[in-house]
Amino acid sequence: MTTALVLGGAGGIGAAVTRRLAADHDVTITHHGHPERAEQLVAELEKGGARARTLRVDATTEEGVLAAFDAAEEGGDLAVVVDCVGGWDYPRITDLTSEQINDSLSLNLVSALLVLREAARRVADGGRVVMVSSAAARVAPPRQSTYAAAKAGLEAATRVTAKEVAKRGVTVNVVRPGATDTEYMRSITSDKAVEAMSAGNAMRRLGTPEDIAGVVSLLVSQDARWITGDVIDATGGLA
Ligand SMILES: NC(=O)c1ccc[n+]([C@@H]2O[C@H](COP(=O)([O-])OP(=O)(O)OC[C@H]3O[C@@H](n4cnc5c(N)ncnc54)[C@H](OP(=O)(O)O)[C@@H]3O)[C@@H](O)[C@H]2O)c1
Numbered sequence: 001m002t003t004a005l006v007l008g009g010a011g012g013i014g015a016a017v018t019r020r021l022a023a024d025h026d027v028t029i030t031h032h033g034h035p036e037r038a039e040q041l042v043a044e045l046e047k048g049g050a051r052a053r054t055l056r057v058d059a060t061t062e063e064g065v066l067a068a069f070d071a072a073e074e075g076g077d078l079a080v081v082v083d084c085v086g087g088w089d090y091p092r093i094t095d096l097t098s099e100q101i102n103d104s105l106s107l108n109l110v111s112a113l114l115v116l117r118e119a120a121r122r123v124a125d126g127g128r129v130v131m132v133s134s135a136a137a138r139v140a141p142p143r144q145s146t147y148a149a150a151k152a153g154l155e156a157a158t159r160v161t162a163k164e165v166a167k168r169g170v171t172v173n174v175v176r177p178g179a180t181d182t183e184y185m186r187s188i189t190s191d192k193a194v195e196a197m198s199a200g201n202a203m204r205r206l207g208t209p210e211d212i213a214g215v216v217s218l219l220v221s222q223d224a225r226w227i228t229g230d231v232i233d234a235t236g237g238l239a
Pocket residue numbers: 007008009010011012013014030031032033034035057058059060083084085086087088107132133134135176177178179180181182183184185
């Protein structure tokens with residue numbers, strides 16, 4: 001059995017990704033502020049016969065990212081890394097503090113760079129790396145300046161990494177979700193804004209975590225071996 005690491009693997013999108021990967025991988029997931037979610041998911045997976053473990057890491061630190069990779073490698077050769085860590089809120093540009101700027105870049109960009117570096121060092125030949133971005137990087141919505149900038153940086157760094165590891169047959173890609181129905185998204189977004197986002201794409205609904213996990217599955221499959229350094233828009237047709 002091959003090994004997969006899902007950073008943020010018990011979150012809204014992360015849990016859907018983890019459930020898919022656990023069908024044919026030994027899975028290591030990380031959590032940060034919600035240990036109970038991660039422990040419940042591991043228990044569910046183990047009950048179904050999968051091999052899974054979770055550890056708490058702060059993915060904005062080098063120490064945290066190294067610990068996540070170390071734990072995953074205990075399960076065997078690392079074949080898949082998926083990075084679902086991230087978060088945002090809605091500050092106006094005129095209200096931004098330097099602390100908010102640093103926090104957002106740290107969570108969404110510094111952590112992604114640390115994950116890309118470790119993945120480039122440690123993923124086995126022929127392996128797969130998938131980074132989760134956001135439609136914010138492309139459509140630049142109001143009140144998401146730091147988040148849009150950080151995710152755009154994540155996308156650029158992913159393309160660079162893909163070129164550096166391609167000779168080992170490793171692919172490195174981005175999935176770029178639009179508004180996706182997760183507890184976190186609902187907790188920070190007004191009902192009115194959720195309604196507007198649901199109506200804003202061609203499919204006229206929110207994405208589900210499973211919609212995003214399906215794209216991740218595609219990118220980690222053998223059939224996706226010729227796709228690398230790419231960004232897959234998973235937004236239900238957001239113009
Ligand atoms: N939902 C959407 O509409 C949407 C749209 C576009 C892109 N995205 C992206 O999709 C990803 C998942 O979002 P989600 O909606 O599923 O939210 P979520 O459930 O909050 O997932 C975020 C994950 O990041 C982890 N995390 C947060 N801070 C961390 C830290 N300092 N160190 C390590 N892990 C940390 C969280 O772990 P804990 O819960 O344990 O703290 C959680 O597993 C994010 O990258 C987000 O930017 C989401």
